[in-house]
Amino acid sequence: MDKLVAQFPKQIADAILIASRSELSFDKNKTFNNVVICGMGGSGIGGKMVAQLFGDQAKLPIVLVQNYQIPAFVDDSTLVIASSYSGNTEETLSVTKQADEKGATIVGVSSGGELIQFCKKNEYEFIKLPGGNPPRSMLAFSAVQLIHILSVAGVIDKNALDLIAKARHFLNDELIHVKNQAKALANHIYEKQSIFYTNSSLEFVAIRARQQINENSKQLCWHHVIPEMNHNELVGWAGGNEHFAPVFFVSQFLNNRNKTRTKLSQEIIQNKCHSILSIEGRGKTKIEESLYFIHIIDWASLFLADKRGVDPVEVKVIDYLKRTLDKK
Known part of the structure; x- marks a missing residue:
């Protein structure tokens, strides 16, 4: 875990590179009225961060969902960003499927799992992250992609990623x-x-x-x-x-x-x-x-x-909870 924390500034640069290579496009005739970001835990904190840092320049309301239920206002004029590092977070998947039923525009952010498969099957756009690490150690990757998506969608300023890039050098200093x-x-x-x-x-x-x-x-x-x-x-x-x-x-x-x-x-x-x-x-x-x-x-x-004297990587109690939920 210490290596991952040490790499935080570099992760910002790597995440910006991933964003620059993504080929996101939105229907020019599409008008969004609101944005919903759904994500839990280490994936969800990126949504909270982006909503607060860029809330004063956002042209649309940004709502965070950290539960199983999509807000009633979601419709075909809503941009839904589903952020799940594993791609298998059940709350996020639940909300994403409900958003699909309501005709929302969906973009996935994940390293793989069911979320990426869902996006592929339903022809939704997605950005794939490097996998294999604890979600909480990948904040730079998830947050940068959220900023990129909002920027491309015209919700926040086009130069938003430039501000993040400068912060990377500041952290090193x-x-x-x-x-x-x-x-x-x-x-x-x-x-x-x-x-x-x-x-x-x-x-x-x-x-x-x-x-x-x-x-x-x-x-x-x-x-x-x-x-x-x-x-x-x-x-x-x-x-x-x-x-x-x-x-x-x-x-x-x-x-x-x-x-x-x-x-x-x-x-x-x-x-x-x-x-x-x-x-x-x-x-x-x-x-x-x-x-x-x-x-x-x-x-x-x-x-x-x-x-x-504890292991910072170990989260056995969460693993137990997920295994038990799967049996219910």
């Missing part, structure tokens, strides 16, 4: 700092109950932290966002103690009110636990900053796994 921050994060949450906070427009960063600590480090945690947590969870800190290890991912691009809210939240929480860790964003763009946070998180999950 920041590698030493990234690893130092990751070690500090792993040490901070070791043998503690970790809670991840960020602003609502970067919720995918906190979700990524929760998912990576869950899967790679085999440790429970939770997340929340500012300003919403100021209206509920902040009160819960009355019961806080030194067992909790809050982590704030603080964006450079916060508006003034959320800057103030973040600072005040840190001060309030600091009084209820041993310490907090604040990781400040870096980068010239929101995309660079976001990938910077993600790279820190991914490394931290491996450092924490090592400290805890």
